[in-house]
Amino acid sequence: MSEKIPGLNQTDSKTILEIRNLDISFRTSAGIIHAIRGVNLDLCKGETVAIVGESGSGKSVTMKAVMGLLDSNATVNSGEILYTYTDAQGKSVTTDLLKMSKKDLRQNINGQRIAMVFQDPMTSLDPTMTIGKQIMEGMFLHERMDRGAAQARALELLNLVGIPDAEKRFKNYPHQLSGGMRQRVVIAIALSANPDILICDEPTTALDVTIQARILELIMEIQQKMKLSVVYITHDLGVVAKVADYVDVMYAGRIVEVGNVNEIFFEPKHPYTWGLLSAMPDLDTEDDRLYSIPGSPPNLLREPKGDAFAARNRFAMAIDEKAEPPLFQVSPTHWAATWLLHPDAPKVDMPPELRARLERARKEAEKYL
Numbered sequence: 001m002s003e004k005i006p007g008l009n010q011t012d013s014k015t016i017l018e019i020r021n022l023d024i025s026f027r028t029s030a031g032i033i034h035a036i037r038g039v040n041l042d043l044c045k046g047e048t049v050a051i052v053g054e055s056g057s058g059k060s061v062t063m064k065a066v067m068g069l070l071d072s073n074a075t076v077n078s079g080e081i082l083y084t085y086t087d088a089q090g091k092s093v094t095t096d097l098l099k100m101s102k103k104d105l106r107q108n109i110n111g112q113r114i115a116m117v118f119q120d121p122m123t124s125l126d127p128t129m130t131i132g133k134q135i136m137e138g139m140f141l142h143e144r145m146d147r148g149a150a151q152a153r154a155l156e157l158l159n160l161v162g163i164p165d166a167e168k169r170f171k172n173y174p175h176q177l178s179g180g181m182r183q184r185v186v187i188a189i190a191l192s193a194n195p196d197i198l199i200c201d202e203p204t205t206a207l208d209v210t211i212q213a214r215i216l217e218l219i220m221e222i223q224q225k226m227k228l229s230v231v232y233i234t235h236d237l238g239v240v241a242k243v244a245d246y247v248d249v250m251y252a253g254r255i256v257e258v259g260n261v262n263e264i265f266f267e268p269k270h271p272y273t274w275g276l277l278s279a280m281p282d283l284d285t286e287d288d289r290l291y292s293i294p295g296s297p298p299n300l301l302r303e304p305k306g307d308a309f310a311a312r313n314r315f316a317m318a319i320d321e322k323a324e325p326p327l328f329q330v331s332p333t334h335w336a337a338t339w340l341l342h343p344d345a346p347k348v349d350m351p352p353e354l355r356a357r358l359e360r361a362r363k364e365a366e367k368y369l
Contacts, residue, residue, distance in 0.1 A: 013044035015084065016196060016229055017066070022079035024061060026071070033300045035061055037253040039079075043197065043229050050232040050240040050261075052276065053250035056297055059233045062250075063199050066097060067116055068105040085113055085196055112142040115190035119202040121182035124189075125174040131158075131185050132170035138192040157188040160225075162218055180211035184218065191222065198223070201233045216242055237280050241265060246333075249273050252298050252308035258327075259334035266358050269328075269336040271313045274350045282357050307339065315340060315348050 024036035036058050043049050051059045064070050066081055081097040097109065110116075118124050126134060135154040139145040145153065151170075158166035161184040174182055183203065190198060200219065204212035220243060223230055232243060240247055240261065247264040249257040249272065257270040268274055275293035295312040298304045307313070310320035319339050328341035340348050349355070 013047060015042050015044050017041075017043035017084075017231075018080070018082040019062065019066070020080040020082065022062065022065060022081065023077040024065060024070070024079075025075050025077055027073045027075070028301075031301045034303050035253050035300060036065070037303075039250075039253070039255055041248055041255065041258075043231060045196075045229055046223075046227050047245045048223070048230040048232065048243055049246045049248060050234060050244035051248045051250055052234060052237060052240055054235060054293075054297060057250040058253040059250055060201055063116070063201065063231060063233055066199065067110055067114060068097065068100070068102050069116075083109070083114070083197075111138050111190075111195065112193045113195055114197040114199065115193070115195040116199040116201060117183075117186055117190050117203045119205050121179065121186045122174065124186050125182060127174055129173070130170070131172050131174065131177070135185070135189050135192055138189065142193040153192070154188075157191055158185075160191070160222065161185070161188045162214075163188075179207055180215065183207060183211075183215055187215075187219065187222070191226070194226070195228070197229045197231065199231045199233070202235075203232075204239065205234075205236075212239075219243070237265075237276060249276070252304070253300060254308065254337070256309070256338070257336040259330070259336075263331065263334040266362055267330075267334070268350065269330055269334070269341060270309075270338045271315050271340070272309050273336075274354055275312075277358065278351070278354050282360075307337075317345065 019039055019041040022036055022039040026033045026035055039058070039062055041049065041051075041062070051062065053059055061070070065076065070076070076098055079098065082094055083097050084092060084094045087093050097105065100109070132151065132154050135157060136147075136150040139150040139153060143150075155166045155170060158169060163169050163181060163184055169177070169181070174185070177185065198219070203219070204215050207215065216239060219230065222228065230243075232239065234240060244261045246258065246260055248255045249264065249270065251272050257264065257268065257273050264273065265277070268277060272293070278291040279293065281290065293312055298308050298311070304310070306322050307316070307320040307325055310316040313320065317339055325337045325339045327335040327337045329335050330341070339345055
């Protein structure tokens with residue numbers, strides 16, 4: 001087991017997934033894209049980590065590397081993905097997933113120990129197979145169950161994910177179900193081999209708001225029952241506030257802020273995090289305009305020198321153009337990669353309108369607690 005690295009979640013819980021200095025590039029017709037630039041991340045047993053950031057920040061690529069699902073034009077330049085599990089003899093085993101062959105990952109890790117729920121259920125489901133058959137597939141492959149036991153377990157899972165009249169739905173095809181029902185089926189498939197880790201890649205984006213809330217509540221209920229560790233990949237901070245224990249904010253292939261959910265939502269330190277929070281709709285604001293972070297993310301075909309966020313940061317200093325900031329410690333669980341936290345930097349706090357918004361959110365949250 002490697003040492004804890006600054007910027008990672010540090011709790012007394014057992015760490016089951018450790019990403020260390022992950023660095024990934026993609027070969028394209030336009031050149032080499034340096035998409036992931038030294039990512040570090042911890043996931044502990046039974047906890048939920050949310051990875052947030054704009055599209056293209058590297059959230060999905062990081063988790064696809066965990067699953068061994070990177071495209072053929074990807075190159076892992078360096079890093080480790082250490083997964084710790086208990087084997088059949090009850091021994092604790094740590095393995096580097098990056099050193100496993102794709103065949104071994106498919107047979108021994110994917111589905112069986114680490115499962116993934118994707119954004120659009122129709123891309124995950126086979127339109128030519130019944131729902132029941134698709135749920136049972138993983139049980140035949142990983143659990144070596146006979147058909148009777150697999151069918152009983154599939155019906156149990158359909159009930160667990162809240163699908164009514166499970167025996168009837170068992171014989172349905174994907175096109176016969178609504179979007180929310182299909183996403184529940186995808187979750188049932190992901191849970192079919194009793195994984196340790198569930199990775200949810202924008203699991204509610206394609207659903208309407210009321211169905212979104214039900215799916216999130218469902219995943220949280222199942223997490224409690226099965227003691228799952230969950231990773232959410234999302235750009236929706238409303239989802240993060242509802243489900244996460246820890247939040248990793250990602251920008252231009254690097255994690256720029258990490259902390260527990262209260263630290264990120266009520267005491268953020270990175271200007272990019274300030275921008276993300278300011279862009280959330282707020283019914284109580286007196287401003288009639290929606291905020292957006294100015295500019296666009298950098299083109300990683302030409303890797304930026306210094307802080308990748310500098311061109312969009314109204315608080316940027318001269319050093320931001322020259323050197324990439326390290327992770328500065330704010331608390332035992334809170335770190336941020338911004339030169340504003342350097343002892344010699346001028347004192348800059350979050351914009352007052354954001355501070356007022358977060359105070360309103362804090363008071364609202366205290367009502368429910």
